[in-house]
Amino acid sequence: MTFSDLAKQLNVSTATVSRALSRPETVAPATRERVLEVVRRSGYQMNAIARSLRTQxxxxxxxxxxxxxxxxxxxxxxxxxxxxxxxxxxxxxxxxxxxxxxxxxxxxxxxxxxxxxxxxxxxxxxxxxxxxxxxxxxxxxxxxxxxxxxxxxxxxxDNQLGAALATRHLVDLGHKRVAIISGPKHLSNARTRLDGFRKTLRSAHIISQKKYTEFGDFREQSGRDAAERLLALPTPPSAIFVANNEMMAGALFAIRQRRIKVPRDLSLVGFDDARWAQYSDPPLTVVSQPxxxxxxxxxxxxxxxxxxxxxxxxxxxxxxxxxxxxxxxxxxx
Amino acid sequence: MTFSDLAKQLNVSTATVSRALSRPETVAPATRERVLEVVRRSGYQMNAIARSLRTQxxxxxxxxxxxxxxxxxxxxxxxxxxxxxxxxxxxxxxxxxxxxxxxxxxxxxxxxxxxxxxxxxxxxxxxxxxxxxxxxxxxxxxxxxxxxxxxxxxxxxDNQLGAALATRHLVDLGHKRVAIISGPKHLSNARTRLDGFRKTLRSAHIISQKKYTEFGDFREQSGRDAAERLLALPTPPSAIFVANNEMMAGALFAIRQRRIKVPRDLSLVGFDDARWAQYSDPPLTVVSQPxxxxxxxxxxxxxxxxxxxxxxxxxxxxxxxxxxxxxxxxxxx
DNA sequence: TTCTGGTTTGCAATCGATTACAGCCTAAGA
DNA sequence: TCTTAGGCTGTAATCGATTGCAAACCAGAA
Structure with a gap:
């Protein structure tokens, strides 16, 4: 069913049909009604592809x-x-x-x-x-x-601020061995979060150590791997800031597997307040974004x-x- | 940039350009290379709208x-x-x-x-x-x-089976006052789940009571409301089967607000194993689907x-x- | 040289809607 | 009665790629 079919049925041109639909005021009331009636009755559906081609x-x-x-x-x-x-x-x-x-x-x-x-x-x-x-x-x-x-x-x-809030919170609680599971270096938001993390540590006179800096790819598995590496360290961190929610899920998995008690043995701050963060056991401290x-x-x-x-x-x-x-x-x- | 532009540049017809791209074997090797080279160099991008119109x-x-x-x-x-x-x-x-x-x-x-x-x-x-x-x-x-x-x-x-598994589990644990928060009656999956629930209760010789049957709309808020109604009952249920994950989130909210201990005071079975279900406190018993x-x-x-x-x-x-x-x-x- | 068969290419129609332009009609004004 | 303006409608081009058909071309065979 096309304009041309409708036009034939109505004994008008396709131009009129088109106008009746898109600029009704340009066609005589009587014609308009006739056209619209047939359009309704026939269940005509506009072809958006054709329209798109023509109208660009x-x-x-x-x-x-x-x-x-x-x-x-x-x-x-x-x-x-x-x-x-x-x-x-x-x-x-x-x-x-x-x-x-x-x-x-x-x-x-x-x-x-x-x-x-x-x-x-x-x-x-x-x-x-x-x-x-x-x-x-x-x-x-x-x-x-x-x-x-x-x-x-x-x-x-404001990722820098977000990371700063998280880090500051950990520092204020008295943590000195603070780790980060960061996103990949080539993504702006990961970089800025890492930045905020480092700056905040520095301003608290804590040296951010390389062994406490892990890079993931923002996906679950990488969070799990990173957490495992951190927890296997001779002096593992007392707190981890995980830079997105997927990696947090992975990290939690590793942490539970090792039966590490949160927050008694390890504090965790996440980024982005997914629904499960508040239902989690324990409910997670996170940086939330609107x-x-x-x-x-x-x-x-x-x-x-x-x-x-x-x-x-x-x-x-x-x-x-x-x-x-x-x-x-x-x-x- | 269109085929016609390319064609002009190459001194061939649009037909040739089109063929060089979509059925390369139909055009002479020399011409083909010439066309492809220009296509590459010019960064030409096919117009999928035009193609769609023509090819339907x-x-x-x-x-x-x-x-x-x-x-x-x-x-x-x-x-x-x-x-x-x-x-x-x-x-x-x-x-x-x-x-x-x-x-x-x-x-x-x-x-x-x-x-x-x-x-x-x-x-x-x-x-x-x-x-x-x-x-x-x-x-x-x-x-x-x-x-x-x-x-x-x-x-x-197999929603009927899913609901049956959930209900059976509750019944086997010894629950007699089993409630359901069902989805809307006009959705097939909601109906079938309700069905499985009722049949299982019946086969366990438990009368499924109207006051224990709540209908939500599969969204969070309705789960919360339904849970509230159930919990406000003179004899509230000892177990609730919640027919989807969104309503479960809502129900959990209401339950926590009333400080009801799960599973001590109330057993819960959910439908669909969202990630948060396993991280939740306590981790939720659910019917999972692939x-x-x-x-x-x-x-x-x-x-x-x-x-x-x-x-x-x-x-x-x-x-x-x-x-x-x-x-x-x-x-x- | 002419013919045949095959390959390569181009012409032009096509998909379905939109719209510039022109033509027709009617009614009002001269 | 003749203009003229305005309203309404139709004709045909257009958007960009695809493809049936025919023409052009070439090599090899007669």
Whole structure:
């Protein structure tokens, strides 16, 4: 069923049908009613592909996340989808699985599908493809992780502050042997968190030791491995700051396996307040971020750009320390 | 940058460019190389919209989920996306928020966008729109919840068995006052779970009482409300079977607020083994489902259909009872 | 040289909606 | 009665890639 079929049935031209639907005031009331009636009765469904080709606009926004199962990202996706839908956009979703290669494939695909805009949680892709977006003037919003591209809308947490809050909390409790399980060095948010961690230790006159600095890839398994290495140390840390929730899940696994008591033998601070963090035993002290708000804001920035906004904005959200029961003063030796 | 631009540059026709890319063996080696070289150098990106219009195929699969933040569905989405990607498809995602109206809007949208196929976790939409899909012979896979449409591929859990396992477990522990927080009556999976629950009680000669049967909408808040009602009863239940993980989170909230000790004062069995269920305090006894496998299977069935498979399949997955520490024999009075 | 068969290429229609432009009609004004 | 303006509608081009058909070309056989 196409306009041309309807037009034949109605003895009008496709132009009239099109106008009756998209600019009703330009067609005579009588004709308009006739057209609309037939459209309704026939259950006609517009072909958005054809329309997109002609109008050069897909009203689709692409989103690349690093792991849709991470509650942080699923909350982002949910928020983005909400904003998109209420503005007549749809969402094409791609998973990068924390791998720059996958991200590049995804970018390629989204460009080919002519997305109107892109929300992008970098897994470390090469900048060239992103430059293509810019050349095609497809607006881009960096979310959570900065791609490194200049003049791009950005929504991030103040990661430095977040890490500082966590670290400060541990230091204030009296911990001296403080470890970090950081994210990969090539991701901006991981770097900034590590930075905040180190600065805070330094300002407390604690030397951040190399053996207490572990790097994971933001995924569960790497958190588990890192925790195992830390716990196997001759003098293991008395506190660990784990830089994201997935790695925290992994770390917890290792910790339980060794039957280490939290917080008696080990204090833990996590990053990002996934639901399970508060239900966990013990409930975890974490740095929480306003996830939904960040997703919403990213979508809004994007829509703003699509509606002609010129300037690139950088929005920084504030983290909050949520103290629960996974942190306590260190055991006296 | 279009084929026509490239063609001009190369002094060939657009037909040749097209063929060099999609059926290289049909063009002379020399020309082919010339074309490919220019394509590479110019960074040409195919316009998938135009191609889709011409070929009448978008290679996009739509997915409607009821709540992307529910880890059950995000695991599904992840699995579907994986299978899709490795087969050259993309995924258009829509959120129904457990509301049939939203689902209908989503269906409309996906039809207009000419998705090649649809994976569908019903929130109870009207069947008419789904019939349109069938009329357009767009393959459809019902996942987790049956839409009620005939002759449709289906991937479900054996919900009856799942509920039976849970209930049996409680009964075997000696519980007589067993309550259920069920999902909404119009969803197939909720109904079947309720059914399994009732049948099991009956076979144990326990009368399932109306006051012990609560209905929620599969979302957190409703679980909380339902739990509150149950706990406020003159003789509250000694065990509750909560029919999905979101409502369980809500129920737990209410239970903690009342400082009820689990499992001493109340046994709990959940449905679907979200990550937090095992980290929870106490770790929850749940009926687990092979979520990823279900998502994967759904995607595979869909792709099968897209490749010409004729018969509609119904795949039933087996649930498993995972006994943790939220269940125990009832207190003796 | 002419013909045959095969390879390579181009022409032009096509997918379905949108829209600039032009033409038609009607009614009001001269 | 003749203009003219404005409202309504239709014609046809367009978006960018694909593809059936036909033409052009070439090598080898007669």
């Amino acid at each position: 606009s897909t009203r689709t926004i692409g989103i690349i996340v690093s792991d849709i199962r991470n509650p942080f990202f699923s909350a982002i996706v949910k928020a983005v989808e909400d904003v998109a839908r209420t503005n007549g956009y749809s969402v094409l979703i791609c998973n990068a699985d924390e791998d720059g290669r996958n991200e590049e494939v995804a970018l390629q695909l989204l460009i080919e599908r002519q997305v109107s805009g892109l929300i992008h949680c970098s897994a470390g892709a090469n900048l060239n493809l992103l430059r293509i977006l810019q050349k095609k003037s497809i607006p881009l919003v960096d979310l959570d992780r900065q791609s490194g591209l200049e003049n791009v809308d950005t929504v991030v947490l 996830t939904e708000a960040m997703g919403k804001k990213a979508a809004e920035l994007l829509l703003g750009r699509l509606q002609g906004e010129k300037l690139a904005n950088t929005i920084v959200f504030e983290p909050q320390l949520v103290v629960r029961r996974s942190t306590a003063p260190p055991k006296r030796k | 195929s978008t290679r996009t699969i739509g997915i409607i989920v009821s709540d992307i933040r529910n880890p059950f569905f995000s695991a599904i989405v992840k699995a579907v996306e994986d299978v899709a990607r490795t087969n050259g498809y993309s995924v258009l995602i829509c959120n129904a928020d457990e509301d049939g109206r939203n689902e209908e809007v989503a269906l409309q949208l996906l039809i207009e966008r000419q998705v090649s196929g649809l994976i569908h976790c019903s929130a109870g939409a009207n069947l008419n729109l789904l019939r349109i899909l069938q009329k357009k012979s767009i393959p459809l896979v019902d996942l987790d919840r049956q839409s009620g449409l005939e002759n449709v591929d289906t991937v479900v859990l 979520t990823e496998a279900m998502g994967k299977k759904a995607a595979e069935l869909l792709l099968g259909r897209l490749q010409g498979e004729k018969l509609a399949n119904t795949i039933v997955f087996e649930p498993q009872l995972v006994v943790r520490r939220s269940t125990a024999p009832p207190k003796r009075k």
